[in-house]
Amino acid sequence: MTERSAKLNILKFVKIVSFSLLLVILAFFVAATVRTLTFDVNAGLQLAHWEKTNNIASDINQHQREELLSNFRDAIRIPTVSTTETQLNTTALREFDGLLRKAFPTVFSSHLVQHEVVANYSHLFWVPGSDLALVPYMLLAHIDVVPAEERDGWEAPPFSAKEIDGFIYGRGTIDNKQSVMGILQALEYLLIRGYSPRRGFFIGLGHDEEVSGFQGAMNIVRVLKKKGVQLAFVLDEGLAVLDGVISGLQGPAALIGISEKGLATVKLSVSKAPGHSSMPPSESSIGILAGAVKRLEDNPMPRLFGEGPERGTFEHLAHKFRLPLKFVMSNMWLFSPLLGRVMERRPDTNAFVRTTTAITMFNSGVKVNILPSQAEAYVNLRIHSAQSLQEVLELIQSTVGDERVKMELVDGFDPLPVSSYDETSFGFQIIKKTVLDQFPQVTVAPGICIGNTDSRHYTDLAKDIYRFAPTWFRPGDAQRFHGINERISKKNYEELVVFYFNLIQNCDIKDLPSPHSAGHEL
Ligand SMILES: CCCCCCCC/C=C\CCCCCCCC(=O)N[C@@H](CC(N)=O)C(=O)O
Ligand SMILES: [Zn+2]
Ligand SMILES: [Zn+2]
Secondary structure: OOHHHHHHHHHHHHHHHHHHHHHHHHHHHHHHHHHHHHHHOOOOOOOOOOOOOOOOOOOOOOOHHHHHHHHHHHHHOOEEEEEEEEEEHHHHHHHHHHHHHHOOOHHOOOOOEEEEOOOOOOEEEEEEEEEEEOOOEEEEOOOOOOOOOHHHHOOOOOOOEEEEEOOOOOOOOOOOHHHHHHHHHHHHHHHHOOOOOOOOOEEEEEEEHHHHHOOHHHHHHHHHHHOOOOOOEEEEEEEEEOOOOOOEEEEEEEEEEEEOOEEEEEEEEOOOOOEEEOOOOOOOHHHHHHHHHHHHOOOOOOOOOOOHHHHHHHHHHHHHHOOOOOHHHHOHHHHHHHHHHHHHOOHHHOOOOEEEEEEEEEEEOOOOOOOOOEEEEEEEEEEEOOHHHHHHHHHHHHHOOOOOEEEEEEEEEOOOOOOOOOOHHHHHHHHHHHHHOOOOOEEEEEEEEOOOOOHHHHHHOOEEEEEEEEEEEEEOHEEEHHOOOOOHHHHHHHHHHHHHHHHHHHHOOOOOHHHHOOOOOO
């Protein structure tokens, strides 16, 4: 081959490769654009023909408006605080029992409702349905709250239920007495109006959720297992309606938790010989431990955004973003690494990107002139759906990288299974319909619950577990959760009562409508 023909061949080859590359890039963008223009996974069953079961209207008159609010405020005023597994305010829990019986006399006296107290302070209600062929479902909420101190900066005392500008302030207003009281208030009104369910349901109110539910939820589950109960679905606390919280999203989003992150609580400790502070060694137990926790903070767990069900959240919301974000959200397969880098900049969105690492306790030393023998720190990690507890423990060990630091797993579990959310998913579709009937301006999407709930103890009883209440969160409200100035608007509390009122009736349908029953009805 001459030099000239070799050059021509190379040129030809380069041309073919460039042309093919161009074609691939073009195809790539055509596919992405088509996906952007057509990908509306939210349409779903809303236009389908639903069997009508919500026959009792949910109107609330002025007297009931005052009554339901007064019951709710009474609930907030009882300080049912859980601090540790052994530090529960049992006096308050007993008082709360009394309040429930006083506020909901029909629930406690109706022949349609069976009630039992579980583990002294938790409550289990069973409302049998008339059609025994329909698998029952279960609503969960918890009575206990985390501690709150007015001096931390509350605008109103945390157990006062004071009203300021249409909001009720107090610990438990959004976590989770709005659901405890909302569910029972809805049942009270349904029973008063002559309701009797076709599909049976349970209500479980735990008294120690904030310290893991080992007494309340776990014993309720034991009782149900003994009875051989299986559930169509479980609905517990968790995600909410986010209004203006997701940047760039047009309109509010109701995120229904279809899974929750896993947990690892790890105790790190360093032991050294104690001694006089005038003769310190080059490294103290505190110094060694501080180095270890600093390495954990400096080396966050890997970015996994898009590798878990959080991908579905953005795909469901994609059509509610404007371009170019719409293009990005519709093509998570391509853009999730980039989006993960943006989301990791804010603590609340970082929680969806990776396993988070929080150093929550650090203890050492007893006197200013004694070298401490023992230093210990607790690390609380919330495990991303694409990782396991075992993987996280191995990563902590290698990041700490110091054999003098002892590591002990205090509590931990893998991320929870992912519940169904397609068009045949009974629980998800019923919750979605109930939300959309009440709040048509909202987009419903599946989400990951970044905290843990009592519902994680129910995995043997139900394949499908959802974590949601229509509590409206606006910018800054997520920080009120376990923080200061926890509050709910009076209007929103009333909406919660109406939500549960409608949800219970909507569950009475035998089967979901077929997706193809839409169209000619219009
Ligand atoms: C898509 C980006 C939007 C970012 C906005 C974040 C909005 C966050 C909304 C709700 C917060 C989620 C809280 C879930 C409930 C957690 C319940 C809880 O506190 N559980 C405790 C106790 C336990 N059971 O383990 C916990 O420590 O997790
Ligand atoms: Zn809670
Ligand atoms: Zn909580």
